[in-house]
Amino acid sequence: MDEPARPRRRLPSAERQIVLIEGAAAAFAEDGFGVTTRELARRMGVTQALLYKHFPSKDALIDAVLERRFLAERSGPDPRLLDGPGALDGRIAAFYIDFVNRATRQNLRLFLRASLDGVNLPVRYRSRLDQRYLMPILGALRREAGLPNLEALAVSPAERELAVMLHGALVFTLIRRDVYRVAFPVSHPDIVALQARVYAAGALAEMRRQHAAGD
Amino acid sequence: MDEPARPRRRLPSAERQIVLIEGAAAAFAEDGFGVTTRELARRMGVTQALLYKHFPSKDALIDAVLERRFLAERSGPDPRLLDGPGALDGRIAAFYIDFVNRATRQNLRLFLRASLDGVNLPVRYRSRLDQRYLMPILGALRREAGLPNLEALAVSPAERELAVMLHGALVFTLIRRDVYRVAFPVSHPDIVALQARVYAAGALAEMRRQHAAGD
DNA sequence: TCACTAAGTTGTCATTTGATTACTTATCGT
DNA sequence: ACGATAAGTAATCAAATGACAACTTAGTGA
Numbered sequence: 158m159d160e161p162a163r164p165r166r167r168l169p170s171a172e173r174q175i176v177l178i179e180g181a182a183a184a185f186a187e188d189g190f191g192v193t194t195r196e197l198a199r200r201m202g203v204t205q206a207l208l209y210k211h212f213p214s215k216d217a218l219i220d221a222v223l224e225r226r227f228l229a230e231r232s233g234p235d236p237r238l239l240d241g242p243g244a245l246d247g248r249i250a251a252f253y254i255d256f257v258n259r260a261t262r263q264n265l266r267l268f269l270r271a272s273l274d275g276v277n278l279p280v281r282y283r284s285r286l287d288q289r290y291l292m293p294i295l296g297a298l299r300r301e302a303g304l305p306n307l308e309a310l311a312v313s314p315a316e317r318e319l320a321v322m323l324h325g326a327l328v329f330t331l332i333r334r335d336v337y338r339v340a341f342p343v344s345h346p347d348i349v350a351l352q353a354r355v356y357a358a359g360a361l362a363e364m365r366r367q368h369a370a371g372d
Numbered sequence: 373m374d375e376p377a378r379p380r381r382r383l384p385s386a387e388r389q390i391v392l393i394e395g396a397a398a399a400f401a402e403d404g405f406g407v408t409t410r411e412l413a414r415r416m417g418v419t420q421a422l423l424y425k426h427f428p429s430k431d432a433l434i435d436a437v438l439e440r441r442f443l444a445e446r447s448g449p450d451p452r453l454l455d456g457p458g459a460l461d462g463r464i465a466a467f468y469i470d471f472v473n474r475a476t477r478q479n480l481r482l483f484l485r486a487s488l489d490g491v492n493l494p495v496r497y498r499s500r501l502d503q504r505y506l507m508p509i510l511g512a513l514r515r516e517a518g519l520p521n522l523e524a525l526a527v528s529p530a531e532r533e534l535a536v537m538l539h540g541a542l543v544f545t546l547i548r549r550d551v552y553r554v555a556f557p558v559s560h561p562d563i564v565a566l567q568a569r570v571y572a573a574g575a576l577a578e579m580r581r582q583h584a585a586g587d
Numbered sequence: 588t589c590a591c592t593a594a595g596t597t598g599t600c601a602t603t604t605g606a607t608t609a610c611t612t613a614t615c616g617t
Numbered sequence: 618a619c620g621a622t623a624a625g626t627a628a629t630c631a632a633a634t635g636a637c638a639a640c641t642t643a644g645t646g647a
Contacts, residue, residue, distance in 0.1 A: 166613095167612090167613050167614065193603075193604060193605085194604075194605065194606085195603085195604075195605095205604095205605090205606095206606085206607080206608095208606095209605085209606060209607075213606095214605080214606080215604095215605065215606090
């Protein structure tokens with residue numbers, strides 16, 4: 158009645174590594190990088206020694222997890238979602254709902270854990286965040302406000318902060334969901350829509366104000 | 373030339389416990405709850421065994437740290453800051469700058485670490501957050517929008533989310549500062565002021581919209 | 588002053604944990 | 618069919634770690 162003693166599959170090294178990395182990612186995300194190698198192996202149904210056949214140390218495994226989840230190239234949302242014909246807030250919501258969907262519970266928790274432990278992912282992430290999210294948003298605001306586009310006039314630090322504000326508000330809802338585990342009486346799409354409305358109205362005014370005041 | 377071998381002070385139990393809790397808080401905030409009891413003792417300049425004279429286990433010490441930092445009663449900002457005569461955005465900034473000043477690096481990191489590890493501080497925090505920050509903000513918005521006050525008309529979930537939005541945006545700047553450790557080209561008071569401007573304009577419109585639409 | 592109390596230390600134990608070595612066997616090309 | 622290759626395991630080591638018992642001594646009150 159114990160285990161069916163499944164005839165454990167043997168995988169090519171490259172495939173096994175991916176299985177180990179994904180299994181470790183799940184465990185680290187949930188319980189932290191302090192999870193023991195034995196516990197990792199147990200959850201993945203392999204022996205502890207196998208980990209050391211594929212990774213020289215536990216730290217190397219952690220690095221592999223972070224590499225795969227955060228540094229491997231992946232695509233972003235379509236910036237053209239911001240170009241459409243409708244109202245600005247609707248376009249912002251359509252654009253940013255993509256971000257909320259991509260940010261999985263595991264990734265958010267891993268990102269925070271790694272950051273707390275001094276692995277500086279955010280600095281390596283910055284250019285991608287700028288390119289994929291912040292600049293498209295600022296471009297849309299500029300257009301809507303009838304201001305020069307991004308190529309014509311460089312983005313100031315205060316302007317970038319303006320874009321980060323929406324981003325931060327959305328990240329915080331993800332933290333509430335995946336870290337704080339609070340109940341949500343309002344659905345996520347509704348929250349994104351609400352924030353997009355507030356932001357579209359307020360940010361447009363601020364964008365005009367900044368440019369009128371010469372930053 | 374080594375240590376002056378200071379004649380180590382002997383403290384009454386109650387005082388020593390506070391010293392230990394504060395020392396542990398600093399260590400846990402920086403390096404996580406995985407810090408060993410030996411390392412804790414070393415940093416505080418006492419022996420490892422002393423910890424067990426004052427706390428039955430390492431977990432009990434962790435609990436004491438969280439209790440002292442997050443569950444002990446403390447005051448909030450003055451809600452009257454939101455009543456003043458000036459523009460709404462200036463009043464919101466004055467009110468919320470207090471929050472940014474209270475949230476120390478250690479507390480933010482401890483809070484996140486504990487939350488990631490399943491200690492549900494946010495649920496215990498919720499009522500205090502509502503009372504001290506969210507409801508005062510909503511009250512000010514209601515007044516500014518010429519809507520019924522909070523006693524006259526209950527706060528809907530969507531309305532609460534509206535208040536959480538500003539809160540989240542500000543918490544995210546704290547995370548950038550204390551967890552991500554990014555450089556800030558814009559000063560924190562300036563960021564709070566910027567977010568207050570964006571929010572005051574956008575949230576007021578949203579507040580009116582919600583009430584016109586009957587939520 | 589002196590003995591009593593409790594604050595603090597030394598030394599140690601049983602486990603846990605990262606890592607490694609020597610062994611077993613599934614899988615595949617010929 | 619079969620042997621070479623490499624995927625996987627069992628067993629073990631040394632160091633680290635939470636916890637504790639036995640011992641020392643600073644501080645206080647009579």
